[in-house]
Amino acid sequence: MKGLSVFVAVVVLGATALAVEIMPFAEVTPGMRGYGLTVVAGTEISRFEVEVVGVIDQPGTENDFIVVRASGDAVERSGGIAQGMSGSPVYLDGKLAGALSRTALWGAEPERPLGLVTPIEPMLQILEDLKHGLYTGGGFRGLLPVERVEYVRVLPETPEEDVLYVLPVSVPVMTSGLSERALRVLERGLDLSRFDGFSRLLELLPPWRRVVAGLGTYGITKIVQAPTGAVQTPAETLEFGPGAPLGVGLVEGDLVIGALGTVTLREDDALVAFGHPFLFAGSTKYFLTRARIIDTFAALDIPFKLGVLGETVGGVYADRWAGVGGFVGLEPKGVNTLYQISDHTELRTEHLRCRMTDEPRITPLLIYVAGLEAADRTMDRIGPGTALVRFTIDGKNMPWPFVRQNVYLSTDDIAALIPLEAALIYLILEYNEFQDPEVTDVKLYVTVVRDLKAVEILALVPEKDAYAPGETIDFDLYIRNWRGDVESLHGKLTIPEDVYGDYVELRAYGGPRPLESGEKPPLFEDLEDLLEYLEGIPTFNTITVELFALDPLSDVAGQALLYGVDHVTEKTGMRFVYGEDRVIIPLVREEAAPQEAPPEGVPPEVQGKPIPEAGG
Numbered sequence: 378m379k380g381l382s383v384f385v386a387v388v389v390l391g392a393t394a395l396a397v398e399i400m401p402f403a404e405v406t407p408g409m410r411g412y413g414l415t416v417v418a419g420t421e422i423s424r425f426e427v428e429v430v431g432v433i434d435q436p437g438t439e440n441d442f443i444v445v446r447a448s449g450d451a452v453e454r455s456g457g458i459a460q461g462m463s464g465s466p467v468y469l470d471g472k473l474a475g476a477l478s479r480t481a482l483w484g485a486e487p488e489r490p491l492g493l494v495t496p497i498e499p500m501l502q503i504l505e506d507l508k509h510g511l512y513t514g515g516g517f518r519g520l521l522p523v524e525r526v527e528y529v530r531v532l533p534e535t536p537e538e539d540v541l542y543v544l545p546v547s548v549p550v551m552t553s554g555l556s557e558r559a560l561r562v563l564e565r566g567l568d569l570s571r572f573d574g575f576s577r578l579l580e581l582l583p584p585w586r587r588v589v590a591g592l593g594t595y596g597i598t599k600i601v602q603a604p605t606g607a608v609q610t611p612a613e614t615l616e617f618g619p620g621a622p623l624g625v626g627l628v629e630g631d632l633v634i635g636a637l638g639t640v641t642l643r644e645d646d647a648l649v650a651f652g653h654p655f656l657f658a659g660s661t662k663y664f665l666t667r668a669r670i671i672d673t674f675a676a677l678d679i680p681f682k683l684g685v686l687g688e689t690v691g692g693v694y695a696d697r698w699a700g701v702g703g704f705v706g707l708e709p710k711g712v713n714t715l716y717q718i719s720d721h722t723e724l725r726t727e728h729l730r731c732r733m734t735d736e737p738r739i740t741p742l743l744i745y746v747a748g749l750e751a752a753d754r755t756m757d758r759i760g761p762g763t764a765l766v767r768f769t770i771d772g773k774n775m776p777w778p779f780v781r782q783n784v785y786l787s788t789d790d791i792a793a794l795i796p797l798e799a800a801l802i803y804l805i806l807e808y809n810e811f812q813d814p815e816v817t818d819v820k821l822y823v824t825v826v827r828d829l830k831a832v833e834i835l836a837l838v839p840e841k842d843a844y845a846p847g848e849t850i851d852f853d854l855y856i857r858n859w860r861g862d863v864e865s866l867h868g869k870l871t872i873p874e875d876v877y878g879d880y881v882e883l884r885a886y887g888g889p890r891p892l893e894s895g896e897k898p899p900l901f902e903d904l905e906d907l908l909e910y911l912e913g914i915p916t917f918n919t920i921t922v923e924l925f926a927l928d929p930l931s932d933v934a935g936q937a938l939l940y941g942v943d944h945v946t947e948k949t950g951m952r953f954v955y956g957e958d959r960v961i962i963p964l965v966r967e968e969a970a971p972q973e974a975p976p977e978g979v980p981p982e983v984q985g986k987p988i989p990e991a992g993g
Contacts, residue, residue: 623667752795
């Protein structure tokens with residue numbers, strides 16, 4: 378560990394201010410004995426015994442650990458070192474040495490498991506950084522016959538006898554109010570690229586932003602649905618102190634999502650916990666909550682604490698390798714969310730309100746998961762339907778609230794589409810290149826029905842076979858309601874006089890379309906430009922008839938490069954538009970008028986095509 382003499386001097390000064398004696402990592406030796414503190418159940422802080430069996434001293438400080446063997450009633454009752462025990466302070470010779478943070482697999486002694494302790498020095502550095510406002514080649518030596526250390530997520534099928542395999546203790550994530558499938562999305566994340574209908578939005582994100590990672594990506598291995606109700610057991614919560622439980626909240630309100638861990642050290646209103654990262658996000662804006670431990674369970678895979686996150690009493694502003702740190706009494710701002718879902722088929726309306734952490738990496742997932750839960754609660758089913766969704770996103774630094782109304786349709790799972798576009802646009806706004814929007818509110822108002830309300834585009838028929846540049850195209854568009862009658866719409870588009878090439882293309886389609894080969898991606902000068910572009914993207918209940926012309930570079934490129942020159946649109950209410958028709962119109966540049974060939978009557982109906990998913 379480089380720079381030891383300078384670092385120890387800082388620690389000694391910090392220890393004096395803390396009125397806590399510190400055991401420097403450099404002074405820890407195999408054979409030392411001590412104890413740790415944690416809550417196994419209720420409000421009693423239990424003591425467990427530890428014996429130092431080795432020290433992992435790597436270059437730098439990130440992978441320095443004290444290897445201890447833990448024992449005692451608290452460990453035996455828990456079935457080993459449990460998730461939720463991370464952050465439990467460990468004292469050697471009566472001095473604070475660090476925080477229990479990982480479990481090691483070596484030897485079959487479940488009643489005396491091996492654990493890793495994060496040295497206290499880097500955790501004290503988190504406290505120092507908090508107070509200054511920064512967040513608002515070694516090896517193993519010890520008593521075990523170990524030649525090297527490997528950090529793994531699961532034990533290998535054929536472990537080597539002379540290797541110390543180390544697993545992160547992690548922290549259990551407690552949730553309440555989520556269904557089983559919402560929990561799965563929370564764990565696995567959301568692959569946005571599979572929703573083809575939202576290509577215009579996806580084009581605004583780099584490829585690596587098209588997957589919103591789930592909590593499992595960050596090493597969270599245990600997501601538990603905690604019990605809810607008016608009466609909590611235990612009813613009281615402990616004050617934050619060494620060994621006491623705490624919660625690191627992501628969502629509060631009608632839904633609760635957050636991690637459960639143990640306080641290592643508190644100095645006035647500042648504290649550090651976990652002894653390892655939560656989501657490893659650096660500077661953060663999590664909610665610091667009180668917590669109640671119901672019990673610790675000796676599960677077949679990894680023991681864990683079952684608890685309930687309580688009221689928010691501060692904020693967690695650091696999520697670093699050595700632990701998390703925050704302040705009591707200083708709450709971060711959050712994103713207030715409201716979901717109002719009205720099922721007009723079942724005549725049921727539900728509201729879901731919650732506050733979410735403002736973290737660009739994770740908040741889009743939380744917005745989607747909460748919206749999915751709200752839709753599932755209201756509909757009480759998974760199946761087809763049509764949804765009319767109006768959502769608003771507002772922020773402290775946004776020039777105006779973003780408002781959008783759209784219609785989604787699914788023959789399989791309409792609830793999965795309801796919150797998707799709001800989460801996607803939130804992601805785009807958070808990662809815009811101009812300024813932090815500091816989003817404060819996200820609201821969705823939804824009307825959903827079981828019926829499939831759709832309009833199919835059948836045929837686009839221009840009045841003449843050919844036109845000259847500068848002429849106006851009169852056309853009829855034939856559409857059919859889902860399992861209904863055929864209708865016709867009439868419109869006009871004018872061909873530019875300076876149009877290039879021998880033809881133009883007339884196209885009718887529903888919803889947004891991808892960029893054509895001859896069109897350049899949009900360029901924005903500021904956040905206002907971006908908002909106007911997002912607001913102008915056609916919705917799925919929009920019929921567009923658009924005129925396309927050839928780019929002069931087509932001959933050079935050796936392929937047709939098209940771009941839009943004019944269009945007209947028509948809204949269809951709560952009806953999703955699908956299907957497409959294209960007509961190639963030759964351009965006549967002679968003075969003689971082209972021969973007219975008006976259509977006779979309505980074109981014969983065609984067999985209906987399958988209805989595509991809105992965004993699927």
